[in-house]
Amino acid sequence: MSLLAFSDFHLAFWSIAVGCVCGVACALLGCFLVLKRMSLLCDAVGHGMLPGIAIVVLLTGTLSSFVLFVGAMVFGVLTAFLAQSLSRFGTVSEDSALGIVFTSLFAVGVVLLSRFLGHIDLDPGCVFYGLFEFVPTKTFILFDVEIPETFSPTLRELIATLVEVPEAFPTMLTALVITIVFVALFWKELQLAAFDPELASAMGYNAQLLHYLLVALVAACSVAAFEAVGVVVVLAMFIVPAATAQMLADRMRPMLLWAAAVAVVAAVVGYWLASPWVFACNVGGMIATVLGAELLLAVLFAPRHGVLAKLVRNFRLTLRIAGEEILAILYRARENQTRVDTFVLKDHGLSRFTIWLALVRLQRQGAIERGASGWQLTDTGAQQAESLVRAHRLWEAFLGENFELPLDHLHAPASRVEHFLGPELQKQLAEQLHEPSKDPHGKQIPPVHEPQMHSDKST
Amino acid sequence: MPILDVHDVTVAYHRKPVLWDVDWTLDEPRLVGIVGPNGAGKSTLIKAMLGLVPLVSGTVNVFDQPVANVRRRIGYVPQRESVDWDFPVSVLDVALMGTYGSLGWFRRPGAKQRALAEKCLEMVGIRDLEQQQIGQLSGGQQQRTFLARALAQQADVYFMDEPFAGVDAATEQAIFQILRHLRQQGKTIVVVHHDLRTVPRYFDHLILLNVRLVASGPTATVFTDENLRKTYGGRLSILETVGAAVQAQERTP
Numbered sequence: 284m285s286l287l288a289f290s291d292f293h294l295a296f297w298s299i300a301v302g303c304v305c306g307v308a309c310a311l312l313g314c315f316l317v318l319k320r321m322s323l324l325c326d327a328v329g330h331g332m333l334p335g336i337a338i339v340v341l342l343t344g345t346l347s348s349f350v351l352f353v354g355a356m357v358f359g360v361l362t363a364f365l366a367q368s369l370s371r372f373g374t375v376s377e378d379s380a381l382g383i384v385f386t387s388l389f390a391v392g393v394v395l396l397s398r399f400l401g402h403i404d405l406d407p408g409c410v411f412y413g414l415f416e417f418v419p420t421k422t423f424i425l426f427d428v429e430i431p432e433t434f435s436p437t438l439r440e441l442i443a444t445l446v447e448v449p450e451a452f453p454t455m456l457t458a459l460v461i462t463i464v465f466v467a468l469f470w471k472e473l474q475l476a477a478f479d480p481e482l483a484s485a486m487g488y489n490a491q492l493l494h495y496l497l498v499a500l501v502a503a504c505s506v507a508a509f510e511a512v513g514v515v516v517v518l519a520m521f522i523v524p525a526a527t528a529q530m531l532a533d534r535m536r537p538m539l540l541w542a543a544a545v546a547v548v549a550a551v552v553g554y555w556l557a558s559p560w561v562f563a564c565n566v567g568g569m570i571a572t573v574l575g576a577e578l579l580l581a582v583l584f585a586p587r588h589g590v591l592a593k594l595v596r597n598f599r600l601t602l603r604i605a606g607e608e609i610l611a612i613l614y615r616a617r618e619n620q621t622r623v624d625t626f627v628l629k630d631h632g633l634s635r636f637t638i639w640l641a642l643v644r645l646q647r648q649g650a651i652e653r654g655a656s657g658w659q660l661t662d663t664g665a666q667q668a669e670s671l672v673r674a675h676r677l678w679e680a681f682l683g684e685n686f687e688l689p690l691d692h693l694h695a696p697a698s699r700v701e702h703f704l705g706p707e708l709q710k711q712l713a714e715q716l717h718e719p720s721k722d723p724h725g726k727q728i729p730p731v732h733e734p735q736m737h738s739d740k741s742t
Numbered sequence: 743m744p745i746l747d748v749h750d751v752t753v754a755y756h757r758k759p760v761l762w763d764v765d766w767t768l769d770e771p772r773l774v775g776i777v778g779p780n781g782a783g784k785s786t787l788i789k790a791m792l793g794l795v796p797l798v799s800g801t802v803n804v805f806d807q808p809v810a811n812v813r814r815r816i817g818y819v820p821q822r823e824s825v826d827w828d829f830p831v832s833v834l835d836v837a838l839m840g841t842y843g844s845l846g847w848f849r850r851p852g853a854k855q856r857a858l859a860e861k862c863l864e865m866v867g868i869r870d871l872e873q874q875q876i877g878q879l880s881g882g883q884q885q886r887t888f889l890a891r892a893l894a895q896q897a898d899v900y901f902m903d904e905p906f907a908g909v910d911a912a913t914e915q916a917i918f919q920i921l922r923h924l925r926q927q928g929k930t931i932v933v934v935h936h937d938l939r940t941v942p943r944y945f946d947h948l949i950l951l952n953v954r955l956v957a958s959g960p961t962a963t964v965f966t967d968e969n970l971r972k973t974y975g976g977r978l979s980i981l982e983t984v985g986a987a988v989q990a991q992e993r994t995p
Contacts, residue, residue: 485792486843487813533875
């Protein structure tokens with residue numbers, strides 16, 4: 284059947300459906316591979332299964348049969364097994380063993396395909412790039428229904444689309460269902476074997492068996508997906524959603540859900556971007572590109588591990604340190620009865636902008652005020668400053684007691700550490716130093732106040 | 743009936759023996775320390791007892807049975823560095839893993855297992871951290887998590903690989919108290935240990951190991967200067983030579 288016989292809606296619907304189903308299945312399995320730090324394995328399995336496919340096609344003469352899965356799974360497991368044996372019995376490291384085995388098997392597959400299967404509809408181009416656009420064009424009718432004329436045109440098109448299913452879809456759906464059942468059934472065992480395989484073995488779980496089951500499923504999903512998206516893009520579908528999810532989630536269940544969501548978004552957005560109305564390009568490639576973009580977004584904006592979040596956290600810390608330094612300077616100025624108009628905090632690498640921002644913040648908090656005699660601490664400010672100066676002088680006392688340092692070397696290290704000494708640590712220090720009243724310079728160590736300053740310490 | 747019976751065990755990695763003919767029996771519940779220099783085969787010995795590494799020769803029996811038959815009575819604390827602490831699980835999830843051995847395939851932990859895991863976290867003093875992701879913990883807290891997981895295994899024999907490594911003083915004390923508590927309940931605990939100063943205080947039975955068993959028995963009689971000199975005073979060079987010869991021979995058949 285030609286491409287033109289299908290409406291745009293039909294093509295779009297089934298392409299996206301295929302993309303979602305493949306993507307989610309791969310993403311779920313990918314999570315376990317990424318957690319086991321075995322991302323390379325799906326690369327290997329995806330390539331190593333090619334001779335399996337070639338042999339099955341050679342024997343049965345068709346591409347869309349259940350036996351194809353069996354062939355792929357056998358050779359997928361064989362890849363993992365051979366690699367493991369090679370590294371155990373040969374003098375080859377684990378990663379090179381994997382590299383040797385899968386490239387060799389893939390080469391055998393290419394040889395078989397090019398020598399015996401030139402006449403069959405499985406060209407190397409399809410293997411590499413996939414033919415996403417053609418998946419929805421080979422269809423079968425699910426139900427032979429009469430669509431009543433009274434239905435609206437939209438509804439009629441929807442029904443017509445739903446009953447005319449691409450031939451590849453049921454196998455892909457099967458792969459997804461088997462994957463979900465596998466993950467649900469072996470949830471606890473997969474988690475344990477991925478986190479601590481030795482404990483799993485010590486408890487009597489056959490971690491090895493579970494591993495090969497996982498590999499077999501990876502092979503099955505690869506074969507389900509590779510006709511559509513090609514052998515290279517399948518890799519992206521395994522690894523990238525899982526890696527993205529790892530940035531976003533810190534529990535197993537959310538991680539799997541995130542991975543599935545990332546895969547679905549990539550299928551929808553990727554198909555749209557690859558459509559004739561936008562870039563008119565290879566759909567599989569575009570899906571993988573969108574996956575990459577999603578990962579990049581996660582790297583930049585993930586709430587805990589993202590670059591932006593880290594920058595914000597760092598800036599907050601800098602601002603807190605600047606504020607505390609200002610309070611300490613004002614406290615000492617009050618002790619020495621000197622006047623403060625400007626702050627220079629070169630030691631801490633604080634820019635003038637940061638100092639200005641810290642001043643604004645402290646003013647708004649009511650910790651400092653500017654009067655006729657320069658900057659002054661308010662009562663709340665004085666209380667905060669006291670805790671800080673206490674931390675500073677306690678640390679100086681600690682250094683003086685335990686380190687061979689000249690007196691003029693104590694101030695700088697104490698200025699660095701003082702911001703991180705909360706009430707609990709101050710208490711421990713004071714106890715260890717037998718509640719000192721003076722620091723090594725002879726300055727008064729302020730007594731404990733109700734701790735407030737460090738309640739928001741972010742470490 | 744001996745609790746642990748290690749009979750003439752030899753273990754090899756890549757055919758080179760790393761543990762030679764270890765023969766050791768424990769008849770009564772004890773808090774056992776395994777002590778020896780780096781590369782002495784301490785971890786290998788407990789892995790051999792757990793059935794995690796293949797034996798070149800010899801047998802291991804636990805309660806007079808092969809290890810595979812009594813796995814539910816055995817608890818294990820691997821080295822802290824052996825797992826990925828960025829793994830997306832909470833402290834409670836890890837403690838729950840201790841109950842997996844008694845559940846068997848397919849069964850999920852339920853309310854009973856959860857209560858047990860929480861009780862074990864309580865015992866090691868980190869109940870309040872149960873919802874934290876394990877990567878946010880300090881080294882001592884991670885070790886306590888592992889210990890809670892082992893307690894949740896409710897075993898009769900425990901194997902622990904360097905549970906005191908890299909923990910703060912408070913955690914070291916807490917762990918020791920729990921080990922002693924287990925010991926008082928009649929359990930046997932076999933601990934790989936590296937700090938000689940604490941050996942006489944912690945353990946009532948000792949294995950001195952350096953590729954071979956140098957000495958074993960009650961700490962009071964075994965922990966002597968002469969035995970320590972034998973353990974730490976270098977390998978028996980003849981063993982190294984024979985090991986290399988075995989490896990070379992088998993590589994070229």
